[in-house]
Amino acid sequence: MQKRSDDRLIAYLDGEVDASARHEIEDWLDSDPAARDKLAALAQSAALVRSAFDEVTHEPLPDRLIAAARGERVSAEPSAKILPFRPGQGTGSAPAARRWWLGLPLAASLFGLLLGGTVTYLSVAKLLPGGIGGKQPAVEMAAADSLWLDNAVGYFKLAASAGDGALVDVPATGDAREAWQKISQSLPQEVRWPDLNLKPWGLNFRGARLVVADGRPAAQLMYTTDNKAIGPLTLIIGSSKEPDTPPTLARRQDVNLLYWRHQGRAYALVGQTDVGYLWGIANDVAWQLDAI
Amino acid sequence: MSIRFGDQLIAVLPRLRRFARGLTGSAVEADDLVQAACERALARQHQFQEGTRFDSWMFRIVQTIWIDQVRSRDVRKDGGDVAEERMGSDEAVRRVEARLALDEVRRAVGRLAPDQRTALLLVTVDGLSYKETAEIVGVPIGTIMSRLARARIALQLQLETGGGMRRSTDNAEAQ
Numbered sequence: 001m002q003k004r005s006d007d008r009l010i011a012y013l014d015g016e017v018d019a020s021a022r023h024e025i026e027d028w029l030d031s032d033p034a035a036r037d038k039l040a041a042l043a044q045s046a047a048l049v050r051s052a053f054d055e056v057t058h059e060p061l062p063d064r065l066i067a068a069a070r071g072e073r074v075s076a077e078p079s080a081k082i083l084p085f086r087p088g089q090g091t092g093s094a095p096a097a098r099r100w101w102l103g104l105p106l107a108a109s110l111f112g113l114l115l116g117g118t119v120t121y122l123s124v125a126k127l128l129p130g131g132i133g134g135k136q137p138a139v140e141m142a143a144a145d146s147l148w149l150d151n152a153v154g155y156f157k158l159a160a161s162a163g164d165g166a167l168v169d170v171p172a173t174g175d176a177r178e179a180w181q182k183i184s185q186s187l188p189q190e191v192r193w194p195d196l197n198l199k200p201w202g203l204n205f206r207g208a209r210l211v212v213a214d215g216r217p218a219a220q221l222m223y224t225t226d227n228k229a230i231g232p233l234t235l236i237i238g239s240s241k242e243p244d245t246p247p248t249l250a251r252r253q254d255v256n257l258l259y260w261r262h263q264g265r266a267y268a269l270v271g272q273t274d275v276g277y278l279w280g281i282a283n284d285v286a287w288q289l290d291a292i
Numbered sequence: 293m294s295i296r297f298g299d300q301l302i303a304v305l306p307r308l309r310r311f312a313r314g315l316t317g318s319a320v321e322a323d324d325l326v327q328a329a330c331e332r333a334l335a336r337q338h339q340f341q342e343g344t345r346f347d348s349w350m351f352r353i354v355q356t357i358w359i360d361q362v363r364s365r366d367v368r369k370d371g372g373d374v375a376e377e378r379m380g381s382d383e384a385v386r387r388v389e390a391r392l393a394l395d396e397v398r399r400a401v402g403r404l405a406p407d408q409r410t411a412l413l414l415v416t417v418d419g420l421s422y423k424e425t426a427e428i429v430g431v432p433i434g435t436i437m438s439r440l441a442r443a444r445i446a447l448q449l450q451l452e453t454g455g456g457m458r459r460s461t462d463n464a465e466a467q
Binding site (some may be wrong): 057 | 327334
């Protein structure tokens with residue numbers, strides 16, 4: 001028999017002993033209450049250590065680390081300001097009409113973004129794989145998608161400023177099958193919506209509507225959350241005949257996008273949250289829709 | 293750079309950050325360390341052998357850079373970021389106490405010798421085997437076992453003295 005020591009107990013706790021040693025240690029534990037107490041205390045302290053550091057893995061990844069992992073450089077830029085959807089607005093016709101009236105100047109300012117999009121192609125290269133002067137194919141891909149992405153951002157801003165419940169073809173509650181069917185009929189493939197009301201996102205589905213991005217129909221899904229670090233998000237799902245592409249980051253003014261193409265569909269997750277959150281949420285979207 | 297390499301790197305970032313946070317005791321220093329490790333990994337990606345564990349390779353890079361830093365300067369750890377929280381209810385008090393207990397654990401880990409801390413973080417926090425840890429650190433398995441044992445005993449003594457374990461137990465019972 002090997003000597004009875006703390007090392008042995010710890011190795012036992014870590015599952016690092018072979019079968020014969022395990023039996024010896026278990027016999028020892030059966031006969032020695034002090035050893036059992038010791039083992040319990042060691043297990044407790046190990047659990048505490050894990051808890052103490054576990055929260056780090058749930059934090060959003062800083063932009064600079066994602067950029068470093070992709071071989072890019074990110075300039076120090078202030079974090080995006082989170083725009084909340086306007087809370088507490090009813091669905092009655094009079095408030096809605098007032099909201100639309102007040103929103104006209106904003107809609108006008110977004111008009112160019114939605115239809116043109118050529119002027120606002122600002123800083124895609126900064127966040128693309130390879131960065132400026134880096135991977136040319138990625139930059140070309142971004143340029144080709146530029147209008148579609150501009151439209152996605154425009155629709156995000158419109159939804160964020162229009163308020164909760166506005167601009168919705170498919171409401172979050174009630175029987176929405178018919179409305180979904182209409183949207184799906186406008187697209188080459190059926191549209192489903194991912195449930196993002198999970199920890200840690202807590203994103204509530206607020207509705208969806210049919211939009212036109214780069215001249216093609218697309219579904220815009222809207223989400224809100226009480227998590228101020230995330231803010232409102234929209235997911236655009238459209239069709240694409242282009243080859244599949246991996247998730248790629250882009251930025252338009254103060255809005256971040258994570259976009260990709262998969263099996264005839266184009267996706268863009270749009271919001272003003274950190275890109276670390278976008279990556280995590282996109283993973284959930286991809287998993288639920290099998291999109292990546 | 294291959295996209296696959298960058299994607300692998302992004303996938304392992306949360307664990308690298310956790311490891312680095314444990315090593316440095318500081319969020320900012322930890323992210324600096326991970327960033328430096330990413331840059332070194334990209335510069336030396338040709339040295340990574342396909343078929344071997346990418347995460348182990350990255351842990352080794354983080355650990356190597358950190359050891360270099362420890363040797364070249366006196367690494368000072370901050371006392372941990374314990375945000376103030378209003379105490380208006382039992383729940384708030386429990387949350388503060390739980391946070392204090394975990395902060396005490398982090399400080400206790402920070403007081404361990406660097407080689408013990410490394411073994412503890414890789415085995416106990418990240419769940420790597422002794423063999424994998426020995427390969428990352430570049431020492432025999434027996435050395436990892438003894439470092440780990442010293443770390444666990446020292447940690448337990450510190451927590452018992454500081455009351456972290458008692459507070460944690462109280463919190464667990466209260467919930």
